[in-house]
Amino acid sequence: MIYQGNAISLARDDQGIATLTFDLKDESVNTLSGAVVQELGEALQALRGESDITGLILTSAKDAFIVGADITEFHGMFAKGEDEIQAMLERVHGIFNSLEDLPFPTVSAINGLALGGGCEVTLATDFRVMSDQAKIGLPETKLGILPGWGGCVRLPRLIGADNAIEWISGGTENRADACLAVGSVDAVVPAESLDAAARDILSRAGQGELDYQARRAEKQGPLKLDAIEQMMAFETAKGYVAGKAGPHYPAPIEAIKVIQKGAGEERARAQAIEASAFARLALTDVCYNLVGLFLNDQVVKKKGSQYARQSAPVNQAGVLGAGIMGGGIAYQSASKGTPILMKDIKEEAIELGLKEARKLFGKQLERGKLSSEQVAERLGNIRPTLSYGDFGHVDLVVEAVVENPKVKGAVLAEVEEYVSEDAILTSNTSTISITRLAENLKRPENFCGMHFFNPVHRMPLVEVIRGEKTSDAAVAATVAYARQMGKTPIVVNDCPGFLVNRVLFPYFGGFSQLITAGADFQRVDKVMEKFGWPMGPAYLLDVVGMDTAVHAGDVMAEGFPERMGSLGGGGDDGRPQSAIQVMFDNDRLGQKNAKGFYAYEEDKKGKPQKTSDETAIELVKSVAESGRDFSDDDIIARMMTPLCLEAVRCLEDNIVGTPAEADMALIYGIGFPPFRGGALRYIDAMGLEAFVAQADELAAELGALYAPTDKLREMARNGERFYQEAAEA
Structure with a gap:
């Protein structure tokens, strides 16, 4: 045994082939935490001290190869600031580069998932063999960052800029046949043949049949694209990816820019460009919230697993x-x-x-x-x-x-x-x-x-x-x-509405009050879509169905009359209380009968497409008490405050167990903008004191739907948050 750590062991056989095995103790999967990366550096240092080594195999003792970096460390690491993030990246680059520069051929034997940093470490070896059931990929853009351990540098040089852009900007997991087709791996074999295939490659490299030095030179030099090819590859991709990612997710476009900027550079300079961009993205609110979303999802999955273990299938x-x-x-x-x-x-x-x-x-x-x-x-x-x-x-x-x-x-x-x-x-x-x-x-x-x-x-x-x-x-x-x-x-x-509908209907209540106060419903939709919702409230009501909304509104009004009484049916004077009710009374049910706040026609694929409808506009005017103008910030505050407050109440009333579950339910159930992290993270980002002050100001005009709870006021006074990781970091 050359090296033995908590996650990594390194041994050599009689033929001089060394095997470095990832096997993180007491865990079901391998991750690259700071401690594991340090062990990798120590193992490689020990390997360099050995003589007569003819090759190195990277392998895993788990079902997956390496599922990526340890994301639980991200908030704490990123909170240390840009300089510390860059220093961390430089340390990892140094370790991965030392793997790439070993004086003998190296091969990764990928038996299962190799994602993120797990994929990047395999890119530092000369060759890769892959189980036919394995997948590899770089999903970092889904966390608001980009591959920062060499992925933006090595992958384009290995599989071409076009393929690398598609993999990195999309964050896809790629099957073995697709990997072989683009050249990210050198062989695909059944899992039981991985070790033999890896040894065969090392043998052929040792005999000169495979030129591993040429492979390295290609990965470490500039991309082989002339100016016109670069322009076509990168500028076309930017336009396409920007359209798919949208304005709230900067990481996919930034990844393309990093590949482009580093295209003409040698390894060291290209890695510096990558590290600088990673550090900037790591400090954004989008990254903070998407990492938080991943951690919340792990909480939800863990709870689900605990329940499921108590039951037979x-x-x-x-x-x-x-x-x-x-x-x-x-x-x-x-x-x-x-x-x-x-x-x-x-x-x-x-x-x-x-x-x-x-x-x-x-x-x-x-x-x-x-x-x-x-x-x-x-x-x-x-x-x-x-x-x-x-x-x-x-x-x-x-x-x-x-x-x-x-x-x-x-x-x-x-x-x-x-x-x-x-x-x-x-x-x-x-x-x-x-x-x-x-x-x-x-x-x-x-x-x-x-x-x-x-x-x-x-x-x-x-x-x-x-x-x-x-x-x-x-x-x-x-x-x-x-x-x-x-x-x-x-x-x-x-409880009435359970969690998701109980939180959603105060949002509709805020919408109804805005329309009654004279806001243009089409403008409200545009503002909330720009805020990040997949569709504005009027459009969403058309999708839900006005009959469903009125029924649910009655349930909520009965269950919570002080806050949500206005969500029920028409007023005593015979005039509808809300734009939702007036749509229902006029048989405008939404998409189910092709008319609601908007009119609908089917496109070539049979999907309903909305268009502006004058009849709807006139009906909405009939419930407006004035023609008041609202700024975008006013609209957002009046829409989001009651939704967020109801999420707080659901947590306080023990309708939902944790902030993580509350926020994930809203993201999965009603499309709460993921990059904002959920209703409770949204309050944390604003600051509880500022949120309570905003709610109080709105409640003075609009009533109990906007009134903070006593416990929320106490949390604000004490400087507390719903999520403590930022404060602890």
């Missing part, structure tokens, strides 16, 4: 109600391998559900994601039925009938008679109390909410709602099933 599911939503749920279950019974009382509803599932599988076939055989197999996981005949074998049922408490209650009581005593019943309701729906059940402990978001196949979030009598076993089974479906479950407690 769901082997057979059932869904009641076979319309678009039921068909979407059936598709999602079947596509991930869990058979599902799809029941309805009408043949035409069954056919509608099957049509939805067939359409979604058809799209997978068109995109090459599935073969026709796989589509047939997965469609076979959906069994339509008009009876409860086989429900005795079902582990979990999702009720997805009309959003009416009497209908849902009757259907749930009915199916309870046909399922086994330990089967779990769930309701896909967006507003109705789970405790209320459990009143007529014989086994309320086996019942909880399972709120999917529409469209089911695209929206990652599932709210798992615990009623007063819901057991831990019911929650665990429902979380396990959501995870089997490829969804992100977040467990919340029962």
